[in-house]
Amino acid sequence: MRLALLLAVPLMGGLALLLVPGRARRPVHLLASALTLAAALAVAAGVVQAGVLAAADGMLRADALSAWMVVLVAVVAGLAALEATRAAPPEAARWFLPLFHLFVFTMLGAVTTDDVGLMWVAIEGTTLASVFLVNAERSRESLEAAYKYVLICSVGIALAFVGTVMLYFADLSVLGAGEHALRWTMLVDLAGAMPARLVQVAFVFLLVGYGTKAGLAPMHTWLPDAHSEAPAPVSALMSGVLLAVGLYGVLRFKVVVDVAAGPQFASRLLGAVGLASVAVAALFLWRPANFKRMLAYSSIEHLGLVCLGVAFGGPWGTAGAMLHVANHGLAKAALFILAGRIRAAYGTADIAAVRGLRGAMPVTARGFLTAMLALMGLPPFGLFVSEVMIFRAGFEGGHAVVAVLAIGFLVLAFGGLLRALHAMLDGEPPAAVREISAWTAAVPVTIALGLLVLTGIAWPPGLAAALERIASAVGP
């Protein structure tokens, strides 16, 4: 019931927004976002009580991992929704908000279905719902970004479909026949009897496919363009949660391949891809030229770190990785919202052209500085804690070389980000740039940073238990 409601609310909200007249759009949009958040919290509460929620004959299913993703999607979508009322491009006013809610619907669908075939359909749906959002500004650059996005992600996700079909073969070879053969729970139950080679081949396809969606190197090439050209609320959603939804797909299949072929196989692959992502991102971040692209590459870096956490495993690795997914989502939501405002005020996203932010937009500058420091992993913000957890898992699990390399890349990225930040904040402010005066503008950023302080120094009761349950769901 709660699961059906969770999916119905954003879908209905999107449809309603297509139909209502212009004046009513804003209240309907905010109401739909608030109800989505409420439904997500209800699902999470249900999972805390019952362990697992299921609906529609088991087709919809939410365990601890799903609930974590559901809440993250809904919270980041709520923050982006607040900004969407301000930052929706006027060229696209009519269908921007409907597609926004459809996009949220597809992401929630991807993380709450037990059928890996439908999960594939939903993750492909995230691309289709968001491609016009990327191109909402209708410039040459955003058109190119949208083209690259839909092409690369569709091809990538088709590779994931090959992997899904192969797992279906493996499943049928054990099961004989069955309409529930694509259910994830069924796959996990039967994985022990599946041919290990076949599952391994399938996992490679799935990692490349869903890894494309997660923006992991070397399949990341669509990401900087799409993230930097999309309007701020869409960038926040894409960077904050869409990448995590792609990674969620990989994690589900990691559980299957762990049972079928031993935990080493998936860990090694994830470790390699994770380290490559951190390296690619760090090398770019050393000298960024455009601050939205800088944030996009930083997403590649952090998703790489999450992969490393999952690869290290152990009691700290997976929990740290899942916490890092949430922390990164919150920090990026705040940063993309602020970056969108800075771009609107200065009329450019070139770091070289943004000078004197501190003088021109003091409130925005303070928020940007704070969120950037959080992103770089400084205490008291949550990313510090989750990074420490991930690297602790690396050293304890005997992956010291990989961990040291990754820390080296992190330091490199840190230096580059700090330099860019310094260049933007200081200098002579241009006369034409004005601060946003509405107090409501501060709400989404304050909420995101507040939550990051909570995950940093004052874990709310139940968070540790929740992370433990997620870690046990994802595997050893």
Next chain:
Amino acid sequence: MMAVCNLLAFLGLLAALLVVWRQSRPGRLQLFVAQSALLAALAAAIALYSGHRELLVVAAAFAVVKVIVVPRVLRRVVVGAPVRPVAPGRSAGLKLLGAGVLVLVSYVVMLPVTAATSLPTAGAIPLAFAASLLGLFVCVSGRDAFTHILGFLVFENGIFGLALLGAYGLPILVEAGVFLDVLVIVLIMEGVVVQIRREHASIDVDRLRELRG
């Protein structure tokens, strides 16, 4: 049964090879239509021989989407595009060689798959996978939007054939979702291509180079 399936799968692979070889856009589009028709026939054949009657519905839906609707959309892309003269000295020989290598690779990759399935159609699985790899090859090596879309569709066709031969198709709900997604992708790509043409007077993606670094 086996002979019919093998023949249809082989002809599907042949169509994919010809897509690699042909240069003209309408010609490639016709090959895609032919391949889609072959796959619809394959689905119908499997439905009749194996008694999985619901596959007939899938075959019909597949035929409607891939033989009628998608080509109609793609024709709009082809018709408006200025014909680009084929650069001299570019022969298809090297591409065909690459295609041959891909067919061999697909046999090797599919070894664990064919070993695991006991269906009578399993022997043709590498053919379907090879066809999908050729589509992927066309897609990633293409320099214009039409080739990208067409390669992607051949890729998708190959996966459909793979699922047919290895498992008599996927559960019907998933199949329906996949058709819907493919249809929307093609419509989106068409929309984007039309806009690119308006901006750049060409569908050559070489000209899209604003975003670097």
